[in-house]
Amino acid sequence: MAIETQGGWRWRTAPSHPHSVFLLCWFLGGVLLAFIAIPLIALAGYSAANLAEVARMADVRAAILLSLEAAFLSATFAALIGVPLAYVLARSSFPGKGAVAALIDLPLAVPHTVAGIGLLMVFGRHGPLGEPLHALVGIKFWGTIAGIVVAMMFVSAPYTVNAARMGFEAVDPRLEKIARTLGLGPWRTFMRISLPLAWRGIMTGITLTYARSISEFGAVVILVYYPMTAPVKIYELFLRIGLDQAAGAAVLLLIVSLSLFVLLRYLAHQRETIRENR
Amino acid sequence: MQSTARFSPLVLGLLCALLPGSFAARAAESTTLTVFAAGTLAVPFKEIDERFHEQYPNVTVQPQFGGSVKMAKQITDLHRDADLLAVADYSVIPKYMFGGNGKQAYAKWYVGICRNAITFVYTDKSKGAGEINSKNWYKVLARKGVEIGRSNPDTDPSGYQTVQMLNLANKYYDDPNIETSVLANAPLANMRDTETSLISALQLGQIDYLAIYRSDALQHHLKFVDLPNKINLSDATESSYYAQGTVQTKNGTLTGKPIVYAITIVEGSKNAAIAEKYVAFLLGPEGQAIMKKNGFGEFKPAYAVNPDAMPQGLKSQVKPWPGS
Amino acid sequence: MTSPETTARAITVEGLSLSIRDFHLSGIDFALSGGEILVILGPNGSGKSLTLETIAGFHRPAAGRVLIGGRDVTQLAPERRNVAFMVQNFGLFPHLTVRQNVAVGLRKRRASPERHAAALPHGDVAGLLDYFDITQLAQRAPHSLSAGEKQRVALARALAAEPDLFLFDEPFSALDAHTRDQLREELASFLRRLSIPAIFVTHDHTDAMVLADRIIVLRGGITVQAGSVQEVFYKPANVFVARFIGVENILAGRIAGSCEALSTVAIGERMLRAAGPQVASGAYVQVGVRAEAVSIHSVGSASAPGVNRFVARVTEVRILGPLATVQIDCGFPLKAYVLAQQARDLELIPGRTVEAEIAPASVRLMFD
Numbered sequence: 001m002a003i004e005t006q007g008g009w010r011w012r013t014a015p016s017h018p019h020s021v022f023l024l025c026w027f028l029g030g031v032l033l034a035f036i037a038i039p040l041i042a043l044a045g046y047s048a049a050n051l052a053e054v055a056r057m058a059d060v061r062a063a064i065l066l067s068l069e070a071a072f073l074s075a076t077f078a079a080l081i082g083v084p085l086a087y088v089l090a091r092s093s094f095p096g097k098g099a100v101a102a103l104i105d106l107p108l109a110v111p112h113t114v115a116g117i118g119l120l121m122v123f124g125r126h127g128p129l130g131e132p133l134h135a136l137v138g139i140k141f142w143g144t145i146a147g148i149v150v151a152m153m154f155v156s157a158p159y160t161v162n163a164a165r166m167g168f169e170a171v172d173p174r175l176e177k178i179a180r181t182l183g184l185g186p187w188r189t190f191m192r193i194s195l196p197l198a199w200r201g202i203m204t205g206i207t208l209t210y211a212r213s214i215s216e217f218g219a220v221v222i223l224v225y226y227p228m229t230a231p232v233k234i235y236e237l238f239l240r241i242g243l244d245q246a247a248g249a250a251v252l253l254l255i256v257s258l259s260l261f262v263l264l265r266y267l268a269h270q271r272e273t274i275r276e277n278r
Numbered sequence: 279m280q281s282t283a284r285f286s287p288l289v290l291g292l293l294c295a296l297l298p299g300s301f302a303a304r305a306a307e308s309t310t311l312t313v314f315a316a317g318t319l320a321v322p323f324k325e326i327d328e329r330f331h332e333q334y335p336n337v338t339v340q341p342q343f344g345g346s347v348k349m350a351k352q353i354t355d356l357h358r359d360a361d362l363l364a365v366a367d368y369s370v371i372p373k374y375m376f377g378g379n380g381k382q383a384y385a386k387w388y389v390g391i392c393r394n395a396i397t398f399v400y401t402d403k404s405k406g407a408g409e410i411n412s413k414n415w416y417k418v419l420a421r422k423g424v425e426i427g428r429s430n431p432d433t434d435p436s437g438y439q440t441v442q443m444l445n446l447a448n449k450y451y452d453d454p455n456i457e458t459s460v461l462a463n464a465p466l467a468n469m470r471d472t473e474t475s476l477i478s479a480l481q482l483g484q485i486d487y488l489a490i491y492r493s494d495a496l497q498h499h500l501k502f503v504d505l506p507n508k509i510n511l512s513d514a515t516e517s518s519y520y521a522q523g524t525v526q527t528k529n530g531t532l533t534g535k536p537i538v539y540a541i542t543i544v545e546g547s548k549n550a551a552i553a554e555k556y557v558a559f560l561l562g563p564e565g566q567a568i569m570k571k572n573g574f575g576e577f578k579p580a581y582a583v584n585p586d587a588m589p590q591g592l593k594s595q596v597k598p599w600p601g602s
Numbered sequence: 603m604t605s606p607e608t609t610a611r612a613i614t615v616e617g618l619s620l621s622i623r624d625f626h627l628s629g630i631d632f633a634l635s636g637g638e639i640l641v642i643l644g645p646n647g648s649g650k651s652l653t654l655e656t657i658a659g660f661h662r663p664a665a666g667r668v669l670i671g672g673r674d675v676t677q678l679a680p681e682r683r684n685v686a687f688m689v690q691n692f693g694l695f696p697h698l699t700v701r702q703n704v705a706v707g708l709r710k711r712r713a714s715p716e717r718h719a720a721a722l723p724h725g726d727v728a729g730l731l732d733y734f735d736i737t738q739l740a741q742r743a744p745h746s747l748s749a750g751e752k753q754r755v756a757l758a759r760a761l762a763a764e765p766d767l768f769l770f771d772e773p774f775s776a777l778d779a780h781t782r783d784q785l786r787e788e789l790a791s792f793l794r795r796l797s798i799p800a801i802f803v804t805h806d807h808t809d810a811m812v813l814a815d816r817i818i819v820l821r822g823g824i825t826v827q828a829g830s831v832q833e834v835f836y837k838p839a840n841v842f843v844a845r846f847i848g849v850e851n852i853l854a855g856r857i858a859g860s861c862e863a864l865s866t867v868a869i870g871e872r873m874l875r876a877a878g879p880q881v882a883s884g885a886y887v888q889v890g891v892r893a894e895a896v897s898i899h900s901v902g903s904a905s906a907p908g909v910n911r912f913v914a915r916v917t918e919v920r921i922l923g924p925l926a927t928v929q930i931d932c933g934f935p936l937k938a939y940v941l942a943q944q945a946r947d948l949e950l951i952p953g954r955t956v957e958a959e960i961a962p963a964s965v966r967l968m969f970d
Contacts, residue, residue, distance in 0.1 A: 235471065
């Protein structure tokens with residue numbers, strides 16, 4: 001946003017917009033930023049003394065690691081099956097397309113506990129997927145990381161699909177046509193043209209899915225209590241010990257997550273600037 | 279045309295802002311009584327609240343349910359306003375609410391309101407459902423492939439009470455393997471922070487048996503095993519026998535006690551007078567009848583700890599808790 | 603034009619028709635040999651882009667065939683047809699450098715090495731960049747290039763894939779007039795050098811005038827007129843085509859009489875002679891006269907009475923550089939183009955009386 005000029009830095013604003021419009025935007029935006037930041041800062045301040053203690057607890061560290069791992073798997077699977085769906089939604093029209101799009105948004109509106117119970121019905125001991133999967137491949141979803149991933153995916157996959165769809169919609173379909181005439185088949189066109197150009201949107205979706213997966217509690221806890229993910233651990237700390245430790249663990253989770261997201265955005269941005277500067 | 283079009287969203291917005299205000303004004307005339315209670319009290323308390331409202335029409339009772347410890351902590355740690363706290367294990371109140379060691383006291387007394395018993399619920403689909411009874415239950419539960427659910431002993435009364443019960447069973451049946459063999463079928467994967475969240479798992483067949491209170495069994499119309507009174511923690515006269523049952527938790531070693539639900543009025547409640555009436559109703563014949571109807575055991579006489587600290591009007595209904 | 607080389611590059615389209623939603627494209631027919639440029643001219647919504655995309659392989663026609671380089675490609679996927687597709691703003695891949703753009707379609711092996719040897723540069727990226735004089739742009743990002751540079755990169759990229767046919771979908775529509783002229787010239791010379799057939803789609807008749815060997819005028823999915831540039835421009839089939847290709851004077855008239863090579867048409871009170879086949883007397887007709895076909899003379903300057911020579915009064919004169927546009931009234935309004943010098947010599951000012959003459963061959967009769 002800030003660009004370097006001869007005299008130093010200046011803000012890149014559209015010269016045609018009057019200053020007052022931007023001031024208003026910043027003011028209102030500031031309200032939102034404060035709304036987000038102040039409770040988090042209050043939490044951090046409250047638990048500052050306990051951070052070291054909580055960081056030393058092996059079970060807290062294990063829970064945070066488990067959350068990060070499971071969320072990573074959730075985001076990966078969501079991308080593998082969600083990005084192709086997003087491409088289809090962006091490029092083709094078919095009867096029932098509106099229904100499909102609405103279906104994808106549905107998990108966001110379902111109460112988390114209800115989602116968890118639905119997943120238990122399907123992936124549980126006697127479930128239409130759970131039973132055969134256990135018999136054939138030996139996978140269980142009750143009390144395992146697989147169950148955590150499934151619960152996380154259900155509530156967070158819509159973010160990947162929606163953001164990736166917007167990413168693909170922003171790619172001029174004529175570019176894909178040109179690639180085809182240059183001799184690239186549909187698959188190579190997708191991999192070399194559509195996907196790279198939609199990458200920003202896709203990455204946004206994946207990041208959102210990852211973040212949402214980390215924070216999920218209600219759906220996860222129906223399927224899996226042990227091993228404990230970070231939100232479950234935080235809750236257990238609250239019940240067992242008290243608010244101080246729970247808040248401390250929460251802040252620790254936030255610090256780890258924040259660092260991870262900053263790193264991800266930095267890496268994605270690096271990749272882009274290299275491309276542009278070539 | 280254009281200027282009116284610009285006005286209307288403004289007018290609408292103002293109306294929306296004023297409306298809740300008018301509701302709030304109306305609500306202020308009646309009193310709201312906030313009751314935090316254990317999850318297993320949800321069903322009977324709904325009925326009690328309705329009857330109470332009929333007797334005191336200008337009082338609206340707003341209950342919130344959850345694990346006993348969680349609800350206590352909402353008051354002590356999160357400083358949420360509640361007028362009354364009702365727990366599934368009476369010892370939760372002195373442990374978390376009485377203060378001491380520099381902590382603030384949120385309650386000074388408590389009175390027992392009803393009893394309960396630990397049991398195992400199951401469905402037709404459960405393994406061994408056809409043959410389980412009061413005599414062979416521990417053998418059926420110990421069979422290979424049986425899945426048993428229970429709540430976390432570190433955080434929830436029914437969790438540690440279940441383990442205490444199994445520990446007592448070792449002595450009662452003179453078989454030192456009962457506790458371990460049954461718990462082997464109740465691994466961490468089958469544990470939740472409160473037992474009520476496992477009911478859907480039972481109904482879906484994910485688990486075969488769930489350790490829970492008898493009141494829940496009756497309220498949810500689930501089949502249950504009648505465990506012997508000497509181990510199911512339901513008999514207030516067997517407290518010395520129960521004390522032999524122990525469980526190791528992250529909070530230390532806990533010894534068995536009869537399951538007695540207790541209630542207290544939170545210190546500093548702004549509606550203390552109404553709260554007193556609520557407790558009186560609960561201890562009175564109508565309240566007790568509702569509790570009994572919902573599968574809870576009677577706790578008569580109503581014992582109280584620190585009765586001198588209680589409101590004057592309630593003192594006559596209670597007796598001092600023996601041994602306190 | 604009969605060498606195997608050029609026949610191999612011919613393109614034939616037979617009876618192409620297609621329906622998409624409510625739009626119907628019917629009976630597109632033409633044949634091009636290597637080096638010929640077909641311009642498909644028509645207003646927006648006439649089906650020009652649809653035709654192009656069908657030839658490229660993005661729509662399946664309901665009927666008809668497309669033959670490129672002797673092969674029937676009607677059922678083939680776009681990537682197997684060897685066509686180059688050029689669009690508005692040139693469609694360079696924004697995430698790739700110029701070099702990477704050009705290299706996208708590079709063939710690993712050549713089908714027949716002789717085919718392109720004559721007109722094409724070396725078939726590798728460096729050679730192509732050099733041919734189009736864009737080597738210095740190799741590492742640049744597409745968005746930083748000028749329109750002319752983009753066109754050259756797009757052409758280099760297209761050539762790298764060794765196309766048998768070039769398709770242009772209104773590539774100049776978004777450009778200003780000056781850039782447009784410049785790029786059009788570059789494109790024309792490039793295409794002529796290469797002797798690869800090309801189909802150019804546009805709504806601008808100037809593009810047709812500069813580039814076309816043959817023209818198809820499309821309207822609502824139907825071919826209204828097809829033929830050489832001469833035919834279409836000087837013998838428009840009907841008023842629609844005439845207006846579209848920029849005939850400046852279109853007047854309503856009635857046939858007063860007709861014999862085998864000449865017809866007399868009454869426009870208002872004037873009689874005009876038009877060359878052309880015999881027409882039924884009394885028929886209503888539209889008359890098209892190009893502005894440059896109207897010559898202006900001073901009164902009484904003719905040595906002998908001329909055909910289609912009238913007295914007229916000048917109503918407006920506009921000098922535009924070396925040309926002048928003159929509006930005259932000779933019972934009906936006429937627009938004429940004269941040289942600016944002529945306008946000055948004849949002292950053309952509004953109100954002046956002059957004589958206008960139109961050769962019968964330039965009077966085009968059109969029926970709708």
